[in-house]
Amino acid sequence: MPRTVSLFVPCFVDQLLPEVAVDTVKVLRRIGYTVDFPEDQTCCGQPAFNTGYWDEARPCAEHFVRVFRNAETIVCPSGSCATMVRKFYPDLLAASAIREEALAVAGRTFELSEFLVKIAGVIDVGASFPHTVTYHASCHGTRELGLREEPRQLLQQVKGLKLVEMARFDECCGFGGTFAAKFSDISAAMGNSKAESILATGAEFVTAIDPSCLLHVQGILGKRGAATRTIYLAGILAQEAA
C-alpha cells in the first residue's frame, strides 16, 4: 500500500477554491498518508484540449508528466481533471517522445473518492456532518471514470449525514468548461434545471466529486438567492465530530 500520495491540484481549485485542496490534504493525512504537492504543476491542459487546441494542450500535458514522473500515486480532487490525465493523455500524447511515461503516470492518477475506496480501501474516514446532503453525479467522474458508487459509499459512512436523492442526479449541471463561456445561455439554462432538482430535495448541501460542477452550481444557486450551499466531497469528509 502506498504511504505517500502526490497531490494534483487543478488550476481552478488552486486559484479559486483552495479550501477543496486543503480539505483533501486533511482527509488524506487523517487516514495516514504523507501528502506531497509538487509545486511546479500548473494546468493539465484540459481547457485547450477540450476547445480543440491539441497542439497547445500537448506541451502542458508533457509538463504535467515530467512534474509527476516520480510520484508513486497521484490523487486529484476533481473527476474531470483526473479524467484528462487518465483517459485523454494516452490519445493526446500518442506520438509524444514521453508517451510511455505518460501512460505510466495516467495509470497512477486517481480521483479522490476512487483513491480512498479502491486504492486505500477506506470508506469510513471518521467524518461527522449532521446535515441533509444531496449528491450530484458529475459527468466525467461518473461516465468517464465509472465512479458511480464510490462517492456514495464514502458519504454513507459519514456520521449524522442524511443523503437525499435529487431527480436526474446524473444529468449535467451545464458547466462544461469553455462551453459555459461560448454558450452561456444554454449552460445557464441547464444549470437552472439542475438547481431546481437540487432545491426540490430540500437538502442543506449539494455535494459532488467535481468542484468545477460545484463552482457552476454555486454561481447559479447564488444568483437565485437559494439557501442551499455547495460543498465538495472532501469538505464533508474533513469534518470531525466536535
Place this chain on the structure above:
Amino acid sequence: MSPTAAQLFLRNAAEKSADLMHREIIRRGMDSYDAAHLKGRARIKDWEAAREKCQEIKQEAITHLDRYLLQFEEKVTARGGHVFWAANSEEACAYVKNLALERGVKTAVKSKSMVTEEIHLGPVLEKAGIKVWETDFGEFIVQLREEGPYHIVTPCMHLKRDQIAALFREKLDPAVNSDDPAYLMTVARRILRQAFFSAEMGISGANFLVADAGAVAINTNEGNGRLCTSVPPIHVVVTGIEKVIPRLEDLAVLWPVLATSGTGQGITTYSTLVGGPRRTGEADGPQEFHVVLVDNGRSQLLADPEQREVLHCIRCGACLNICPVFRHIGGHTYGTTYPGPIGSVLTPHLAGINEFKHLSYASSLCGACSSVCPVKIDLHHHLLQNRRNATEAGATKPSERMIFKAWRRAMLHPWMYALGGWTMRKTLRLAYGLGLAGTALDPMRVWNRHRAPVPLPAQSFRARWRKGLNAN
C-alpha cells in the same frame, strides 16, 4: 447580410433556453420516454450484450460496405428492382423527380424518412408540380406547419394537442372541434386514405438494407409505411448507404434494440420487409421498385478511420432524448436535418465544417449520449475530434488562437501561471470592490449574467501550502 448558421444558432438557443413553456413540454415528453426506455431495456435480458452485438454487426457492415451494398443490389436487381447510386443530393433528387415525371406521377405519398429531409426531396418534387403527402402523423403535422421535423423519431414533440387542433382547423377543416388525439388522428386518416389510393408513387426510407436477403426493412408504428410501399404502382426507397447490414438474422437483435432505444417498445408495430416489385401471382405490391442509395458525404466519413463509426448510427434518437442541450434548446434550434449529439457530430462532415463547426462546441461533453447509444458510438469524443479538426483546418477565430498560445506559454512556466492567477484574482477583487461586477468592464460578465461571481480567495492553494500546510 444574412446571419451565419452559427449566429442563428446562438440567437435561437438563447431564446429557446429561456422559454420555460418549451422546456416543460419537452421535459414531459422526455419523462415519458425515459420511463418507457427504462422499462424496455429491462425486457432485454442483457442490454449491454445487445448493444455490443449491434455494434459488432454495424462495424462488420461498415467495414465491408462495398461488398454488402453490391450483394444487396444484386439481389434486388435479380427480382426486377432498380438500384440507383446517388453521389449527392442533386443526383438523388433528380433521379426521383425524373422518374416521377416520366411516369406521369401527380401525387406521391411519403412515409417517414430523414434522408429525404437531408436531400430536400419534398421541395424538389413540389417544384416539379407533384403533390407530396407526408403520411407519418407527426410528419403530416410539421408539413402543414411548413417546418422541418423537430426530432428524428418524434417530429412534432414540441407541440401540444390544442396547437395541433388549431392547425387542423386552419389548414384542413374549420369544423375540427376537439383536441382529443384519437379524433385528430381520424381527421388526418380520412385525408391520408384518399392520398394513399390516389398516389402513383410511394416514397419511403429504410431502417436497414439487408444484404443477404436483398430486402429493405422499414419500421413504423402507424402502418403508413406499409401503405406507401404496397398501394401505389411505384415504390421508391431513398436511403443512406450506411443502412446496409449483412444478414437477415441480424434483425433479430437490431429490431428490438432500435425499438427500445427509439420509443421503449419491444418491437415497432409494423416491421416490413420488401425486396422488389410485385411478382406474378402476388396479390399486391408495386409494379416498379426503385432503391436510391445516397452517399452525400458518407464515403468521405468512411475514409476517416477515427470517425468511421459515426456511420453505425441507426437513427433511434436516444442521444437526442438524453441530451441536456437538446432538452433545453430543442430540435429546430440546431438548424440541421439531424439535431442533437449525432447531428452535431455528423453535420460538419455532411454539410461543411466551416458552416457547422459551432455545433461541435455546443456540448458540455457530458457523455450522456455515448452512454445510451445502442450501437455504442463514442459520440462526445467525436465532438472533441471535430473541434480538433476545426482548429487544425484553421477554422477557429484568430483571437482564440492567440489566447491559447499565450495560455500555453504561461502553463509551461509555473511562476507565470502563479502570477497570472494572482493578478486575475487581485484585479477582479478590486473591480468587484468598485461595483463593476456584471458591467462592460467586467471580464467575467458573460459568467455573471446568469451566475453569482466566482469566489476570489486572497491566497491560492500553493501559497497556503508554502505557508505551513506543507508540514506533514
